[in-house]
Amino acid sequence: MTAGSNDKSPWWQSAVIYEVALISFQDSDGDGKGDLAGLISRIGYLKWLGIDAVWLTPIYKSPFRDLGYDISDYCAIDPAFGNLGTFDALLTALHEAGIRLVLDLVPNHTADDHEWFVESRSSRNSAKADWYIWAEAAENGGPPNNWLSRFGGSAWEWCEARRQYYYHSFLVEQPDLNWRNAEVRAALADVMRFWLDRGVDGFRVDASAVLIKDAHLRDNPPNPEAAGKPPPQRHTPVFTDDRPETMHCIEFIRGVIDEYPGRLLCGEVQGKTDRIGHFYGTERPRLHLPLNFALLDTPWDALPLQATIDAYFNALPEDAWPVWVIGGHDKPRVASKIGEAQMRVLAMLLMTLKGTPFLYMGDEIGRKRVSIAPDRVRDPFEKLVPGFGLCRDPERAPMRWDASANGGFTNGRPWLPLDPEDSANVSGQQGDERSMLALFRALMAARRENACLLRGRYEPLRSQSDVLAFRRVADGQEILVALNIAAEPRKWHWQGSGHLLLSTYLDQASRSLPDASIQLRGNEGVIITLAPR
Known part of the structure; x- marks a missing residue:
């Protein structure tokens, strides 16, 4: 039975969604960084593989301290990637190929050189004075409380111009926006409409669980399971993460999306499986697809996997659509965890479970973590919190398209090293009818052609x-x-x-x-x- 006939369900329920870290996908101009024109040149590959939608990591103007998640201008393309004209050409080419485009939305923070923050930090009386999270110093002149940045140290940074501290969940150069401010919400809604009006098919919301922090600035309690974990985890983030008010922020974002029929809202969430239902919403809709990494976080054994899958399905609200993710720019490569042989088994699991499958560029060839020498590290987490084996560069290394020195990715020096020339690559596997790539393609085709696998x-x-x-x-x-x-x-x-x-x-x-x-x-x-x- 062929799927799709008389099917009125949303497109994302039958889609296979493919995350692309643009800087590492395909370089077109020899600067060692992937770009929009490079992605355009690979659309034929995506169509051949059977991808239905591409999710792009941030492409906005940015100092790029953290893979572009530090944004200087939400409505401009970073010059390293191209310009709005190139973006429009990409969107048109993807749509002509039957592929949709989902952009990363980063509503929690901006870069510190964003014009909003420049104005906010200039004075307590500026027009945007309350657009970010500011607080008075403690009695001893130090930070207002014990909240920690995910990148190490206090999450509060002193601003001499205002004689106050500002809060940053991540890098000190990534100040958090104040979601309690109606003007901030309106400005971010306008950002969304800017891209939706251009024709994008939805957003993946970054850090959607941390948009609101405790209004009383209460200290986080000690984490009883902190032993052996990075210093930022020595407290349990009760008052900074997954606050009840955060759901109202997600509902607001969903309200903007719903102004545009047929657009998708998926999002990065956190917490245990039993929390997943909150992110769908019941009385008021929230995310269409809260991203679920349970398959990555479970021991690779039949009984734990059986239990994880059961717990996830049981946690879903009625009529909620499931989603399964096997890779991402922040997650260790699963092929390095379970091995090449079991990666094939995971591919079949991903494409046969009920729900929308997400994979990360390179998963389809069984790509493993790339070894990054200390002098080539770019990940700010590894630089600021070293020694815990959590560097994300091995996942963010450029795509290997062939067996050449630079993997067909660039004619210049890659911004991060590639894996060895004898590693898995697209060209080699396209010529092998039993390769990992051939398996992913066959599974996508089987899923697309069998309504039972799509809807059953x-x-x-x-x-x-x-x-x-x-x-x-x-x-x-x-x-x-x-x-x-x-x-x-x-x-x-x-x-x-x-x-x-x-x-x-x-x-x-x-x-x-x-x-x-x-x-x-x-x-x-x-x-x-x-x-x-």
């Missing part, structure tokens, strides 16, 4: 003997998914007459199965269709 309800089966199993059911059609999480063979049984649709090995033609069992090879996943009962 998820029904868990008992996972045992290292086999994670479930079924998808819709309109009399049943599909079984069995994933061998072990490196050794496992026998797996089911009820009913089956037909093998796809194996992660990509070495078997679609065929009928002689009985209701199959010998799963080590590290093998299969999709089996059942005859109607």
Whole structure:
């Protein structure tokens, strides 16, 4: 059954969404940094792969201290990436290819050279004096409270011009906006409309859980689990993260999105799985898709995975649409955690679970973490909080398109080193019909062509003997998914007459199965269709 006929559901429910860190995707002018023109040149690849939407990390004007999440002008393209004309050309080319575009929205903070902050810090009486979070010094002249920056040290920085401290959740050069100020909310709404009017298909909201901080500036309590963790985690962020008022901010952002039919609002959230429902909203809508990294954060074993998936589905509000993410610019490469063989199994899991799959550029070739020498580190977290193995540069290294020295990414010196020339690359895998890339492409096609995989309800089966199993059911059609999480063979049984649709090995033609069992090879996943009962 082909998906899409008479389907009135939102486009993102059937989409595969692909995150692109633009600076590392494709360079077009030899400066060693990816750009909009480079992305335009790779649209053919995205269409061939089967991508339905691209989510771009920030492309706005920025001093680029933290991958562009420090924004100087929300309505301008950074010159390193191009200009608004190039952006419009990109949007047109993507839409012509049937691919939508989602931009990063960074509503929590700006760069310290943004004109809003320049005015705000100039005087307590300036027109934008209350656009950021300012507070008086403590009695001893120090910071107002014990709140910590995620990049180390106090989250408060002294401003001599105002004789006050300003708050920064992240870098000292990233002051937090004051979301309690109606003018700030209106200004950010105008930013959204600027891009929505140009035709973008939605936003991914950065740091959506930290938009509001405690009005009383109460100290955060000690974190009883802080041992061995980076210094910023020595307190539990009760009064700075995931405050109840934050949901009103998300509702406001959703209200702007809803002015434009068919646009998506997804977002970075935090907290345990049982908190995920709050970000969807009940009485008032919030995010369409709160990003769910549970598959990345769970031990790679059938029983913990079974429990994680069950807990996530049980936490969803009624009619909420699930979402699964296996990579990102802030997350360690999953292939480095579970290995290449099990990465194929994860690919099948991602594309067969009910919900919208998100992957990060390079996941489709099983890319692993890139080794970054100390003198090439660019990640400000690693520079400010070193020694905890949390540097994000290994994930942000440029895309390897071929086996050449610079990987087909640039003719210049890459802004970050690439992995070795014999590492996984797109060109090599495009020529291999059983490669990781071929598997991702085949799975996307199977998902797109089977309404049961797109819309069918998820029904868990008992996972045992290292086999994670479930079924998808819709309109009399049943599909079984069995994933061998072990490196050794496992026998797996089911009820009913089956037909093998796809194996992660990509070495078997679609065929009928002689009985209701199959010998799963080590590290093998299969999709089996059942005859109607």
